[in-house]
Amino acid sequence: MKTFQQPARETAVRAEVDILVVGGGPAGIMAAEAAAKSGKKVMLLEQRGFLGGNLILGLPILSMLDKDGNQIIKGATGKFVERLQQRGMATGHKRCKLHISLTMVDPEAVKTLAWEIMDENGVEVLMYVNVVDTITENNKVKGVIIESKAGREAILAKVVIDCSGDGDVAFRAGVECRKGDERGRMQPPTLMFSMRGVNIDQVRDNVVNHSDKYGMDIMPPEQFRQGNFTMVGYRDQLSDAISKGFNITVARTIFMTGLKDDELWVNMTRVSGGDATDPASYTAVERECRRQMYDVARYLIEYIPGFENAWIETVPPFTGIRETRVIVGKYVMTTEDLLEARKAEDVICVASYPIDLHHEEGGDCTLIYGKGSYDIPYRTLVPEKVEGLLVAGRCSSMDHGAMAATRVMSTVMAMGEAAGTAARIAVEDGVEPSVVDIKKVQAALIENGGYLG
Ligand SMILES: Cc1cc2nc3c(=O)[nH]c(=O)nc-3n(C[C@H](O)[C@H](O)[C@H](O)COP(=O)(O)OP(=O)(O)OC[C@H]3O[C@@H](n4cnc5c(N)ncnc54)[C@H](O)[C@@H]3O)c2cc1C
DSSP, X not given: OOOOOOXXXXXXXXXXXXXXXXXXSHHHHHHHHHHTGGGOOEEEEESSSSSOGGGGSSOOEEOSBOTTSOBOOOHHHHHHHHHHHHTTOBOOOEEETTTEEEEOBOHHHHHXXXXXXXXXXXXXXXXXXXXXXXXXXXXXXEEEEEEETTEEEEEEEEEEEEOSSSOHHHHHTTOOEEESSTTOOOOOOBOOEEEESOOHHHHHHHHHHTHHHHTOSSOOGGGGTSSOOEEEEOHHHHHHHHHTTOOOOOSSEEEEXXXXXXXXXXXXXXXXXXXXXXXXXXXXXXXXXXXXXXXXXXXXXXXSTTOTTOEEEEOOSSOBOOOOEEEOBSSOBOHHHHHTTOOOTTEEEEEOOOEEEEOSSSSOEEEEOOSSOEEEEGGGGSBSSOBSEEEOSTTSSBOXXXXXXXXXXXXXXXXXXXXXXXXXXXHHHTOOGGGOOHHHHHHHHHHTTOOOO
16 A cells, blocks of 8 residues: 655544543443543543534434343433433333334434533533544553544543544554454444325324234234334345345335334445444445445335335434444353343443344344343453553444344443543543453442442
8 A cells, every 4th residue: 555654743632521421322421421420620531513423313222121121221321311201212121022112212312401500510611523543651541633625633531431432543553353253244234214194093003903924024914903013024025126126135124113103214225244433435435335325215115004104204424334343352142141041240221132143244144132131241341452542432442243132222321421430530540441440330320320230
């Protein structure tokens, strides 16, 4: 590869803070809120012009409940959802045979509430900045380098929390990172979109009255009679459309209710081999998903009763990324830990979502259920060698199978709260997050209403 030697230059320090959170997605919002408790100076950096990350894609928050219907994701995440519910902007937690539980949230209300929480807690938010490097001395992260319209600047911090989804900070700081399965193949990206003008009662009736025809994956028809639902099925109709030339790459029809009574969100575009850490690849994904979106909408209108008068209403501003880098942390959570429902001394949240692998190639998906709820250990947020850094969200330390479960938004939000809490306590006690008193972290999480088993 051709290279270019950049001359050394002075970089202005824009800010010095106690705790710096990179990424304003579900993990980052919770991390910033928790970090800012007791007056810590906290800054949140976000490359886009809104907060929420994947939480604004029209997806339900999965698995707030365990398989018996008990709420296990509580604390700051529970309060976030309750505040949305009070505004009529989130549904209740509906149990689901396939996805354990579904909680629909309104994307615009998420963005607004996230801002309110940042303001209430005195978090300084800086948008339209991209973290491109770290300031690392003797294996300790001391800050990050950002690029924006203002040029290249530095931000110094006692602790940095990487909630970028892609492990951007950790990767730049030299933390060992991994991608995908044993061959490096990652779960495919999807551009979500919503359709309005859907006759949802007709969709429900057809599912309930013709469940054999609509071939849903393990969900009993009763689940569709009322309340939220995610439809996963209609395989035969879809393969017929594909045989007739529709540009669709998934094997199952997947759509879910939104907050409006004629609205469904569609999760059916897919590009195998896309890598969001490579801009050329992510660009190709955006182009291809947009092409597929119109064929998916046409398929739904032509094949699925209830969609006859529907139209595409909302297309989120980016294609959603299921998987890129994960770090190698003090502990790598394994598929077996999850399936065996293992407990951990340093538990920071309890999760219940099964392994949900959208196949890296082909259009199908596999769900694997374990023995029950499992603990997420604090060590999965702590890089193995680099100090001054925590990593929360879908890029925390998991193997490919475990990550396919822990990536859901309930779990990443709880991880974010734990990382923010640990960073705050580490700063207060003048220690590295890697050796923070975990009992204090756990007590603080429980004091904020958290559930640790
Ligand atoms: C198509 C799809 C369907 C899914 N379905 C569900 C579902 O139904 N239910 C569910 O619970 N979960 C679902 N998931 C998983 C879930 O949405 C994600 O795993 C989760 O949102 C990850 O949260 P995060 O905070 O780690 O990362 P993200 O949500 O990706 O947030 C990362 C944030 O960091 C910002 N950022 C990234 N890099 C930088 C940088 N260098 N500098 C500054 N800012 C940066 C981004 O702009 C973003 O705001 C789905 C995911 C996808 C893609």
